[in-house]
Structures are given as C-alpha cells and as structure tokens.
Amino acid sequence: MIPYGRQDITESDVKAVLEVLGSPHLTQGPAVPKFEQDVVRHCNVKYAVAVNSATSALHIACLSLGLGTGDWLWTTPNTFVASANCALYCGAKVDFVDIDARTYNLCPVALEAKLIAAEKQGVLPKVIVPVHFGGQPCDMKAIYNLSLQYGFKIIEDASHAIGGLYLNEPIGNCRYSEITVFSFHPVKIITSAEGGMAVTNNEKLAEKMSLLRSHGITRASSLMTKPMEGSWYYQQVELGFNYRMTDIQAALGSSQMSRLLHYVARRHELAERYNKLLADLPVITPWQHKDGWSAFHLYVIRLRLNEIKLSHVEVFEALRAKEIMVNLHYIPVHTQPYYQTLGFGLGDFPAAEKYYSEAISIPLFPNLKESEQDYVVETLLELLRS
Known part of the structure; x- marks a missing residue:
C-alpha cells in the first residue's frame, strides 16, 4: 500500500522522546518552549504558542482577536472544516470566498468583489482566514491591502505550509497577518504526533492565546486582579481550555524541525x-x-x-x-x-x-x-x- 502521506520518524526523533520519558516532565516542561523557539527562529516571528492541534490554534486565535456573537469570519470552501468551524466555536457566523482556479487558494479578486457588496449591506467580516492549500501561499499582499481598506483581521491557516516561502520570506513571519497557524499532524510537513501552533508578532495576542490554551489560568502577577497570596497562588482570569501540548509531543516536534x-x-x-x-x-x-x-x-x-x-x-x-x-x-x-x-x-x-x-x-x-x-x-x- 502506498499512502498519500506518511510521517518520517528517525532514531534521533525516538531518542528525543525517550529523553523526555526519562525526565521529570511529561506534560509541561522545557521541551514546549524550546519547540516554540525553534519555530520562532525559523519563521522570523516574535511569539509562538504551542497547542494540541491546529484546530485548537484556530479557535484561540479567533478568540484573541475578539471574534464573537454577531461577527463574521470568511474563509475558503476548499479547506478542512476546522478553518470554518473555529468561527462557530466563538458564536460567530461563517461565509466563504471562492477559490482561484489555478492556485486553489482563496481568490483575492473574488474577495474584493464580496467585500464591496458586504460594505453596502453593512456586514463586513471581522476576520478572514486564507488557507495556504497544499503548501502554496495565498496572495497575502493583496489580501492584506484589502484588510487595510475594509478593517478585517487576518489569520493565516498555514496547516499545510511550514517550510514554505512567500516573497522569499518564511511563511509564518506574520508580515501580512495578525496570526499564523501551523499543524503538526503526522501527514503534515513535520509532526509532533498531534499538535499545532499559533505564531504572531503581537505580544498581547500571544499573551491572550497562552492564557486560553490553559484554562485561562495565570501565575503572572501582572495579569492578576489582586495581589498574590503565596507561591502556590494562581488565578483564572479568562474562560480558557485545556489545549496544551505535552513535552513528549514538543520533543518530537523540535527533532523534526531540524529536518x-x-x-x-x-x-x-x-x-x-x-x-x-x-x-x-x-x-x-x-x-x-x-x-x-x-x-x-x-x-x-x-x-x-x-x-x-x-x-x-x-x-x-x-x-x-x-x-x-x-x-x-x-x-x-x-x-x-x-x-x-x-x-x-x-x-x-x-x-x-x-x-x-x-x-x-x-x-x-x-x-x-x-x-x-x-x-x-x-x-x-x-x-x-x-
């Protein structure tokens, strides 16, 4: 049998995972921030938030941008359902923009036409999710220029695209978006078994996504609403989720990043x-x-x-x-x-x-x-x- 896609696991990957299994940290230890920094360096971006799937990354990316009831998110119909479902998780509404016949990506010409009509109707989107289908980047410069005119935010769904380039710069540098999301599912470019990551250049968005991936709980005094009572102390300051990546997954991801x-x-x-x-x-x-x-x-x-x-x-x-x-x-x-x-x-x-x-x-x-x-x-x- 020849599958359409398959992971490549090497001895160095196995060794990296075994090192974590022999360490005190299986869930939240040093491997997760290391993996985040590996991706930060590759993408030439400032912040990364590792999570348990790209779907989780899309969800917290939408929430960090304030997407909610009454808002619209537009994406491409040629994608996995998660690119649209993330809006519904937030109570927002979804619409689609047809694809370019050559790239199979969201078409900027169709997007502009739809925005012109939406502006007349008073129903402009709050968020656009262009998907880099098959690994080929969308025309992000054109989409970004439209965002300046029509006021929407951009989440790049780059689940297929880590390691690719747009205008000779790494996909994920967020030059033309607020947030970019990657997937590390086994059939993707690299794998952490399951897992995803959101990257951004905006410190507040990174901080919000970090809170949301872990129940909305923080130990940072700067985020607490009253002073710390002791070293054991934490506060839940947002309604978050259990979207964390484990050290086991992150160790595999870091090892894969080297290739x-x-x-x-x-x-x-x-x-x-x-x-x-x-x-x-x-x-x-x-x-x-x-x-x-x-x-x-x-x-x-x-x-x-x-x-x-x-x-x-x-x-x-x-x-x-x-x-x-x-x-x-x-x-x-x-x-x-x-x-x-x-x-x-x-x-x-x-x-x-x-x-x-x-x-x-x-x-x-x-x-x-x-x-x-x-x-x-x-x-x-x-x-x-x-």
Missing part, C-alpha cells in the same frame, strides 16, 4: 518528477505562483474528464484498488450537511465545486521511493489511456 528544509526540498524534487512523468497524461498538475515556494504538503492532479472514458469516482476507486491510497482534498465545506443547514447550497461557490469534481491527491511524502512514484504514474497511465 524541515530537507523535507520541503525532497517534496519539491518529487513534485518536479511528477510534473515530468505526468506531462503527457490528461491531467492538470499543480500550478505554482512565482511569488511563493510551496511546502508541497499535497500533490493534487485534476482529471481532464472530457478526455478520458472513466469518471472521477472510477479513477479514484481504481487507484485504491491498486493499493495506491489516494485522497481528495477537499470536499467543499459549504456542501457539508451541517453547513447546508446554515443556508449554504450547491452552486454557491462554483470554482471550488468544479475543482472538487476533478481533483485527486496522489502520494507525496519525503520517503516516497521513485519506484513507488513510477508505479503511481504507470497505474494512472493505464487507467487514463484505457
């Missing part, structure tokens, strides 16, 4: 090889914008269905029958049954729906063997030219 750029470079090598091997097949390979250096979390092909005899579903299931465990990223969020109860329906975001009707994520991960890659291409060749 981050190697992983991204290898993903590019494999993607370039796919580009060449698939050039004569009736598929559309991932287009890359000149302003970005993708982390290449995903390699998505789009079938030219008018040139082949099989349907989208038939190609997908035939690949899986050959033990190539392809996947589909993503079912547009607005078509999910829950979101249809909120008033969304088929046809609302046609570019995302068309993409979904043709897309297949084929295997891409650093340890993918060229012989496995050849098998994937040969199987596609056999299916699409049958």
Whole structure:
C-alpha cells in the first residue's frame, strides 16, 4: 500500500522522546518552549504558542482577536472544516470566498468583489482566514491591502505550509497577518504526533492565546486582579481550555524541525518528477505562483474528464484498488450537511465545486521511493489511456 502521506520518524526523533520519558516532565516542561523557539527562529516571528492541534490554534486565535456573537469570519470552501468551524466555536457566523482556479487558494479578486457588496449591506467580516492549500501561499499582499481598506483581521491557516516561502520570506513571519497557524499532524510537513501552533508578532495576542490554551489560568502577577497570596497562588482570569501540548509531543516536534528544509526540498524534487512523468497524461498538475515556494504538503492532479472514458469516482476507486491510497482534498465545506443547514447550497461557490469534481491527491511524502512514484504514474497511465 502506498499512502498519500506518511510521517518520517528517525532514531534521533525516538531518542528525543525517550529523553523526555526519562525526565521529570511529561506534560509541561522545557521541551514546549524550546519547540516554540525553534519555530520562532525559523519563521522570523516574535511569539509562538504551542497547542494540541491546529484546530485548537484556530479557535484561540479567533478568540484573541475578539471574534464573537454577531461577527463574521470568511474563509475558503476548499479547506478542512476546522478553518470554518473555529468561527462557530466563538458564536460567530461563517461565509466563504471562492477559490482561484489555478492556485486553489482563496481568490483575492473574488474577495474584493464580496467585500464591496458586504460594505453596502453593512456586514463586513471581522476576520478572514486564507488557507495556504497544499503548501502554496495565498496572495497575502493583496489580501492584506484589502484588510487595510475594509478593517478585517487576518489569520493565516498555514496547516499545510511550514517550510514554505512567500516573497522569499518564511511563511509564518506574520508580515501580512495578525496570526499564523501551523499543524503538526503526522501527514503534515513535520509532526509532533498531534499538535499545532499559533505564531504572531503581537505580544498581547500571544499573551491572550497562552492564557486560553490553559484554562485561562495565570501565575503572572501582572495579569492578576489582586495581589498574590503565596507561591502556590494562581488565578483564572479568562474562560480558557485545556489545549496544551505535552513535552513528549514538543520533543518530537523540535527533532523534526531540524529536518524541515530537507523535507520541503525532497517534496519539491518529487513534485518536479511528477510534473515530468505526468506531462503527457490528461491531467492538470499543480500550478505554482512565482511569488511563493510551496511546502508541497499535497500533490493534487485534476482529471481532464472530457478526455478520458472513466469518471472521477472510477479513477479514484481504481487507484485504491491498486493499493495506491489516494485522497481528495477537499470536499467543499459549504456542501457539508451541517453547513447546508446554515443556508449554504450547491452552486454557491462554483470554482471550488468544479475543482472538487476533478481533483485527486496522489502520494507525496519525503520517503516516497521513485519506484513507488513510477508505479503511481504507470497505474494512472493505464487507467487514463484505457
């Protein structure tokens, strides 16, 4: 079986985790701040807040920006549901902006048109969540310029994108956003088994997210509402959550960070090889914008269905029958049954729906063997030219 994605665990990763297991600290110890600082240095950003998932990071990022009842959050329909659900957790409302047909990211042109209409109706969003789909950065400069005009805040969902670049700077430096969120799920660029992180250049946002990840409890006298009674003393000053990352996870994450750029470079090598091997097949390979250096979390092909005899579903299931465990990223969020109860329906975001009707994520991960890659291409060749 060839999965679409898979983690790479080395002896150094195992050693890092075993060191924590032999230490006094399994949950909250020195490994978590070390991992945070590893990411801070890589991204050239000021603050990082490690949590137990990217979903948790999105939630506390929204809360730190004051998103709440009556507010709107807009995101892309081509994403995992967490990018939209985070608004609902805060009591806010969700809407979507259709995707660019080449990058599959939130389209700045569609965003501007929607903002113009929303301003006339008095329903501008408080927060926009652009998603760096597959690891390719969104057009953040254009989105940021619109934020200056229309007054919304930006959370970059970079769950796919640590190790990538935008305008030759690391994704996560928050030059064009308030907060950026990363995921460390096993199929992502690096892993901490489960885990996520929010990074920012704003000290108050970092402080608020740090409170929210741990029940809203603080031991910092500067945040307390009355003087400390003793060294045991703490106060709950916010309604927070148990979103903390453990030292075990953080140790794995730090070890993986040492190979981050190697992983991204290898993903590019494999993607370039796919580009060449698939050039004569009736598929559309991932287009890359000149302003970005993708982390290449995903390699998505789009079938030219008018040139082949099989349907989208038939190609997908035939690949899986050959033990190539392809996947589909993503079912547009607005078509999910829950979101249809909120008033969304088929046809609302046609570019995302068309993409979904043709897309297949084929295997891409650093340890993918060229012989496995050849098998994937040969199987596609056999299916699409049958």
